[in-house]
Amino acid sequence: MSVNWSRYSAPMAFYPLAGRLIPWFACVAVVLMGVGLYMGFFVAPTDFQQGEAYRIIFVHVPAAWMSMFLYVVMAVWAGIGLGLNARLSFMMAQAIAPTGAMFTFLALLTGAMWGKPTWGAWWVWDARLTSELILLFQYAGVMLLRTSIDDMRRADRSSAVFALVGVVNVPIIYFSVQWWNTLHQGASVSMSTGSKMAATMLTAMLLMTLAFWLYSVAVVLSRVRCIIVERESLPVWEEEPAVIQKVAEVR
């Protein structure tokens, strides 16, 4: 049994598939978020240096990771869209931007909430914070560029090019704590040295990250469905046979 996946590159075919996937992603996201919050607040111990303030990590790190990850995924879809001139790829890129922007905002806000008690400042112009702020402007740029161009195809291509060029900022954000002398603490989890955190802290953080990831998938899929309805001219979404019948007659 082989599935013809290329079939789903057509918005019409993708629409019902996305609709079937959303509830699964949403449900697992909610469950993992519940378990992650429970572990974060009731199982993970108090940090010996930062006291209870460190618990912000359970939203801050997942939000920051998602802000970078979603940008890369958006840029990949934008690249595929430009390369193959595929409508659905541009729609995916369009659907990711608002969620990515939201997580970037949350990473900055929760970072300020963490910075004030630990550094004594809501904000400092260090490399990590500044490059993350630039990421927020990049998301805003991608979205504003799209809305400022009336012709849909040109809007698709322009915002895709903008998104692709901006992807260079993602490694800059990620490695900023190594490349520059930043106030922001270094990575707590690294591929080479493993984790510097207590096992229960790490588990809670990874559960929250997985939950945010699944949440993002659910939200982006449901946004891409909205975009398909807004941009396509066939009633892919229609559940009422009577309306489909009537549309068929009108046509």
Add this chain to the structure above:
Amino acid sequence: MQWGSVSEFFAMGGYGLYVWTSFVVTTLCMVWEVLALWRRRTAARAEHRAMLLGGSNETEA
């Protein structure tokens, strides 16, 4: 578990304001996003349906 009482839990060792602001704003953002999408979906479908059934030859993308 390290919490002796409910008020101790909400105090977060003196960092309550920072910790709870972070979690509450994150929750509000996510709930808002889901509600906004739900409204967008309803509006898009209604508009699309009106366009299809109206039979008018309006600007079709």
